[in-house]
Amino acid sequence: STRKQLTIAGVDYPTDSWTNVPRAILSNYGRKLHISQHHPLAITRQLIESRFVGFKNHNNLPGVVTVDQNFDSLGFAPDHPGRSKTDTYYVNESTLLRTHTTAHERDIFRDNQSDGWTLAADVYRRDAVDRSHYPIFHQMEGALTWHRPNFSSRDACLDAIKDSLRKLPKHDLAVEDPNPPFHPDHNPLQEKYHSPEEAEAVGAHLKRSLEDVVVTIFTEADKALASAGQASSTEQEPLKVRWVEAFFPHTSPSWELEVWWRGDWLEVLGCGVIDQPLLIRANQPDRIGWAFGIGLERIAMLLFGIPDIRLFWSKDERFLRQFRAADPYKRFQPFSKHPAAPRDVAFWLPASAQGPVVADTPASNSSAPSPAGGQRTETVKAGVEPVFHENDLMEVVRMIAGDAVEDVKLIDDFTHPKNQRRSLCYRVEYRSLERTLTAEEVNAMHEQVCSELVGRFNVEIR
Numbered sequence: 001s002t003r004k005q006l007t008i009a010g011v012d013y014p015t016d017s018w019t020n021v022p023r024a025i026l027s028n029y030g031r032k033l034h035i036s037q038h039h040p041l042a043i044t045r046q047l048i049e050s051r052f053v054g055f056k057n058h059n060n061l062p063g064v065v066t067v068d069q070n071f072d073s074l075g076f077a078p079d080h081p082g083r084s085k086t087d088t089y090y091v092n093e094s095t096l097l098r099t100h101t102t103a104h105e106r107d108i109f110r111d112n113q114s115d116g117w118t119l120a121a122d123v124y125r126r127d128a129v130d131r132s133h134y135p136i137f138h139q140m141e142g143a144l145t146w147h148r149p150n151f152s153s154r155d156a157c158l159d160a161i162k163d164s165l166r167k168l169p170k171h172d173l174a175v176e177d178p179n180p181p182f183h184p185d186h187n188p189l190q191e192k193y194h195s196p197e198e199a200e201a202v203g204a205h206l207k208r209s210l211e212d213v214v215v216t217i218f219t220e221a222d223k224a225l226a227s228a229g230q231a232s233s234t235e236q237e238p239l240k241v242r243w244v245e246a247f248f249p250h251t252s253p254s255w256e257l258e259v260w261w262r263g264d265w266l267e268v269l270g271c272g273v274i275d276q277p278l279l280i281r282a283n284q285p286d287r288i289g290w291a292f293g294i295g296l297e298r299i300a301m302l303l304f305g306i307p308d309i310r311l312f313w314s315k316d317e318r319f320l321r322q323f324r325a326a327d328p329y330k331r332f333q334p335f336s337k338h339p340a341a342p343r344d345v346a347f348w349l350p351a352s353a354q355g356p357v358v359a360d361t362p363a364s365n366s367s368a369p370s371p372a373g374g375q376r377t378e379t380v381k382a383g384v385e386p387v388f389h390e391n392d393l394m395e396v397v398r399m400i401a402g403d404a405v406e407d408v409k410l411i412d413d414f415t416h417p418k419n420q421r422r423s424l425c426y427r428v429e430y431r432s433l434e435r436t437l438t439a440e441e442v443n444a445m446h447e448q449v450c451s452e453l454v455g456r457f458n459v460e461i462r
């Protein structure tokens with residue numbers, strides 16, 4: 001159904017060929033979980049904010065932004081894959097649901113109300129279906145800049161940065177950081193604007209500040225949990241964190257912080273030295289500083305032991321009441337787990353789709369895709385619109401099953417040796433967090449999924 005207008009939070013937007021925001025997204029738009037009292041995302045936000053004393057907190061910015069705010073103002077290349085319709089929800093050609101809190105950086109720098117600020121908000125991305133991905137999640141952005149009015153004040157500014165570095169709280173966790181400070185191709189020193197000493201001091205301040213956040217909230221949690229006789233938030237293992245090199249258009253150099261959890265490194269945030277042209281576009285050529293973006297769900301899942309990202313959206317009292325205690329640190333006690341109902345769907349792609357089929361490999365069963373989380377960086381051949389994109393299938397399943405789907409993964413990808421036709425098979429894991437689904441219900445949903453796939457993508461069910 002094509003709608004001439006899309007109404008979001010009482011505002012009408014004209015639609016066009018870019019419009020791809022589904023109704024299910026709009027029904028959750030504006031819930032503002034990150035500022036709902038006693039919600040685990042709000043608790044997590046406050047714990048992080050409390051580590052940035054004196055920062056101004058912006059927590060109520062609407063999620064509909066312009067393409068300019070979300071991408072252009074940040075220096076995203078015109079062909080950056082993050083801009084594609086398969087990754088991003090467009091209201092129309094010039095308006096979208098922000099894909100990251102960075103969308104507000106330029107405007108906040110331009111207002112220049114405080115040297116340090118944080119901003120928490122809901123963000124929207126078309127993505128896989130599994131227990132750690134949901135098309136709406138929350139990020140907290142943070143930034144700190146120092147004033148460096150002209151070239152001759154460079155030494156004074158460097159001293160100020162080093163001085164604030166000395167004043168940061170100390171921790172005794174050994175953090176792996178094998179990266180050289182700069183990487184000539186993808187993480188260069190911004191040599192036109194920064195001296196190596198400045199960039200290194202800013203980077204050191206950034207890393208220490210974020211290590212402090214993670215170390216403090218996880219050790220505080222463990223102390224509180226131990227005294228309440230509960231298991232540690234890191235699940236018996238000592239906290240382990242490391243820095244890895246990352247890449248963002250709006251920072252250089254850039255890093256990600258990963259936390260060791262259940263036998264795997266989990267990315268929890270991205271950060272870096274702010275791209276100076278961005279500050280110049282924000283009318284702040286005389287400032288230098290750092291910025292970060294944290295995935296709030298990831299931190300909250302670790303901190304409270306929340307096993308499924310859908311729970312954050314639950315209106316079930318059995319979930320919500322667990323976070324009303326005075327002590328913010330509490331392990332979530334899962335309520336009964338209802339049985340999973342797996343169903344497979346195998347289909348032949350239409351002959352025309354033999355070429356560019358884009359699945360965000362290594363498919364949805366990878367726990368890796370970014371939470372903080374880097375926009376997809378692999379490139380899609382310019383000008384070639386894929387005929388079938390995995391995210392489109394994900395959305396069909398979400399549209400039909402809503403929160404009754406837990407996971408969708410590619411389990412077979414086969415090309416017929418004779419006619420070269422390609423067949424894909426996905427396993428859809430239906431499971432409600434709130435009740436047991438009947439076989440009839442699951443079958444009805446699955447049949448609808450199959451017929452939508454046929455109707456939309458012209459596939460042939462096997």
Ligand code: PHE
Pocket residue numbers: 099100101102141248251254270271272291292293294372373374375
């Ligand atoms: N905007 C980045 C993302 O969502 C995270 C980030 C924020 C990285 C600020 C660096 C600085 O992928």
